[in-house]
Amino acid sequence: MIATLEYVDILDRSEMLGRMVLDSEVYEAYAEAKHALVNDSEAQQLIKEFTAVKDQYEDVQRFGRYHPDYSEIMKLVRTKKRAMDLNDKVAAYKIAERNFQSLLDEISQYIAFSVSEQIKVPRDGAALTDSGCGCGSGGGCGCKAS
Known part of the structure; x- marks a missing residue:
């Protein structure tokens, strides 16, 4: 390219x-909240516990309510997520992350609309979802492709 x-x-x-x-x-x-989160041992332990339970949850999801541990895992994953979300470092990080994402979305929209109002721009950190999930698989994942 020249x-x-x-x-x-x-x-x-x-x-x-x-x-x-x-x-x-x-x-x-955002950077300060991320640094505080990464350096907080309690928050890291809660994230680690939630991630471990989430892996079990994904296994249970393959079989749904027919899995023998369905109820137990569903309760456990909600409990671990709530404990993680109530941690002050995790909550502060999520708020800072959301604010940063909003800034990036606003910049993207400004740039796109300076070219044309017809350009689709992600909002609220979401992918382009006008035709389903926006995955681009043509509906292969089960989304509504138009």
Whole structure:
């Protein structure tokens, strides 16, 4: 590809935008919350326990309510998730992550709409979901592909 001045200008501006995002208060809050979460042994233990139960939950989901441990695993996964979500470091991280995602979504929308109002932009951290799950498999996963 031949680099044009326009192409170089777009790259420069995108790098500048990236630096602005990394220098933003929203990103700083996210990075601090992530650092606090990673360095909190209690939160890490809760995440580890939830992940272990989640693996069991995925096995149970293959058979549904016919699995012998269905009720027990379903209760356990909800209990572990609640314990994890109630941890102050986990909760602060989720809030900071949501705020950062909102900033990225807003930037994406601004860029897309500056080109055309018809461009579909993810919102609330979700993939493009107008035609089902947005997986692109053509409905192979069971989503509603149009």
